[in-house]
Amino acid sequence: MLTRLLSGDTPRSSLLTVLLLIVLVSLAFAPFLFPGTKSLETAARICIFIVLVASYDLLLGYAGIVSFAHTMFFGIGAYGTSLALSATGASYWSLLWGTAAGAVVAAVFALAIGLFSLRVKAIFFAMVTLAVASAFAVLVSQMSWLTGGEDGLNYKIPRELTPAFKLVKDKVFDVRINGKLLAYYLVFFASAILFLVMLRIVNSPFGRTLKAVRDNAFRAEAIGYRVVWYRTAATVLSAVMAALAGSLLAIWLRYTGPATTLSMEIMIDILLMVVIGGMGTLYGAVLGATLFILAQTYLQNLMGVAAEATEAVPLLSSLVAPERWLLWLGVLFVLSVYFFPAGIVGRLREGARGR
Amino acid sequence: MSEQAIKPRIEKIPLSEQVFRKLPIFLVPLLALAGLIAIGNPASWLTLTVAGLAMGMMVFIMASGLTVVFGLMDVINFGHGAFVTVGAFVGFTVLAWVAGWTASPSVLLNLAAVLVAILAAMLVTGLLGYAFERVIVMPVYGDHLKQILVTMGGLIVAQQMIHVVWGPDEMHLSRPEALQGSVVLGEAAIEKYRLVAVGIGLALFLAMRHVLKKTKIGLLVRAGVENGEMVEALGYRIRRLFLLVFMTGSALAGLGGVMWGLYQETITAHMGSDIMVLVFIVVIIGGLGSVEGCFIGALLVGLLANYTAFLAPKVALISTIALMVAILMWRPQGLYPVVKAK
């Protein structure tokens, strides 16, 4: 039953299983285990980024395609939902059609870019997506009449998903059972379902062909697979998943702006999460996203302590300053690509095989 | 046995094909003409055209190294923008040191200050290019996926290091006296600095062409672009050639950084990655690996960006993307596809 739910793609390492279970349980009971607004925010972000990073891995790890337009699709989903909510009111109906519209637009964009530039080389696709995504980000911030520009959009979501809505009067285990909690579980379950769907995709015949294309495009073409078709399909699927993750973010934050969805910084974060977690295995997305966001939220405090401790040494203290945490992640990233291209998950599985 | 022609002969290229190959050259005046019609006012058009050419030249300087590196070793450096930024910061730092020279009314001292700044920037970025090639690029030859990832990682680290060395804030600096202000030509005011930028860019392009066509190193680069294996079989160490080209490309990016910085008079740690978008568009339009294509692509992008910024400011960046799409529809490999043996 469980194996079927995971599409037969089990973690294959006891340590990995334990880690994944810890993540799952922590996220499932986050509101009760870690009370407080900040930890709930962190937990929701982790859920959403697991989907986002996994959808990127679909492209990078399974199809071997580097795209820099993933945040564009993420943003399209987020803007779809938020525009619908602002235009047609805070109803579930607008929430639904906005999300669907976002996913469709993302799919169309991905199809166009894919058909246009996947024929040539991986490098070409990477460059084209980089250019298109930056232009898109600029466009969105300039069309302020529609998108609110740099300030972004604030909007209402259905009341049942806001803190104002009380489901139960009294606290349960010291936690208020309100709309915010409902919203969290909406994010959590939606993320879980999307993740399982992606697991199904990569373990289907389609996913296996994708890997064959990645490993030897020439041979796959010779056997008779339409390489361009498979690559484009992967691009579209991954774009739709990213758009859905964007919609979840829009619902959770009740705010959508360029900085939270479209920025190059987020694109780089996604890259770091995929590579550090492990390319070509969706579980890597889980670990990568979790570790990265925890680091983003809590490591900086730790580095602040280190910076204070080394205050006397000028260069060293600025190297460990909390703002410089990305420096160390960048170094870790480069080292991972060289030495552990399969990331944390790859290491764990290797360890399991060794025994 | 095949019945091939026996007598020596040259395969004549049909005239239409020759015209077709040269066609991209006419795109630049064509675009300028279209701009004139759309803008209507000759004075504004002249100002914009010079601005566009200046921008194009600066982007060309930054992009040329990238495209040759790709042609020669099939390596694309997504961290190229870091050299632009570092070049700008080094240049500005040097200019700040010699503030006495830049503020002086003497044109000679002004230019000396800029020259020193440029040389320092190129030296630092050239050496940085050496380190980058050895540490970041060398271990991932032949693997595009890893190249993209690793050079992107290098970019992140480099950007952060700029913060560490120069602090988190942007840097402002006024241009030296001699490069401020405009010359008036009829009704059109043309910034002096833009003319200087056009001059430097043009000189560099001609120098580059000369090196590629007339020197042995240039011949080796062109031969290596087509068939690196054969260059090695003839007895040349292509790795060394590549390192040299990589360092030159990095130094040129540094030069472009200083020039761009002086143009904007403000520099930030992420300016390099912002400009990289334009650089990539230019390299794609020109055809990966082609210097001539890169030059024409840069001019097209510079002109178009300035015209649209005047006519419809909101779509300036989109217009360059549209240009890229249009050109790729016409020629899927860019304006000047590079011949590869394999």
Place this chain on the structure above:
Amino acid sequence: MTVNPLLSLQGVHTHIGPYHILQGVDLTVPEGGVTVLLGRNGAGKTTTLRTIMGLWQASKGEIHFHDHMITGLATPEISRRGIAFVPEDMGIFTDLTVEENMILAAVNGPMDAKRLAWIKDLFPPIGTFWASPAGTLSGGQKQMLSVARAIIEPRRLILIDEPTKGLAPAIVKAMIDALAELKATDTTILLVEQNFAMASSIGDTVAVMDDGRIIHSGSMQELAGDSALQEKLMGLSLEAHQ
């Protein structure tokens, strides 16, 4: 006679990706004259040449050139020890002119005028199309340019991969004449050839390859005179090419 061979391969294995192409090649090329490497398509002849040049690395075995081990050296080092290479695809730089191709081939500095005159005499089209882009040459002319590049400076050994493949008979004859004249100078040639007529007209020694191994080596005279041996070694593989 115990003359040291100019080039010797001992138990050389080469893998290309998952494929095990050379499976223990033992080959000696004596100094002077033409050694012909025969064998059917896919026997490993081209791989042997490329492994000697260091373009593919031997996974096992040793290659000695002029009493020095050259296994594991980089291609440019091997080339500079005096081995020139004329690949099967000719390796012409089509973007460069004939002259520029020749300039690059003269690794040690400007071309020797006398030698160049001799080459233009051997291959007249080189002179005729001196300033033309090499990409506009015909197949035979490209082949001539490729050989010309290999001999613009004196080399001890020239590896030539199927110089007559797909060429018209008249050009094949010109090529044979040129190689014969080259042989008369102090140059050793290792020639890969499928055309037995060409091979026997110019070869002094011969080695036959099959399935990544040398299955016969000896003098060309002996092989050319022994049709039963020819039949045994290459009956099937060479018949079609005679």
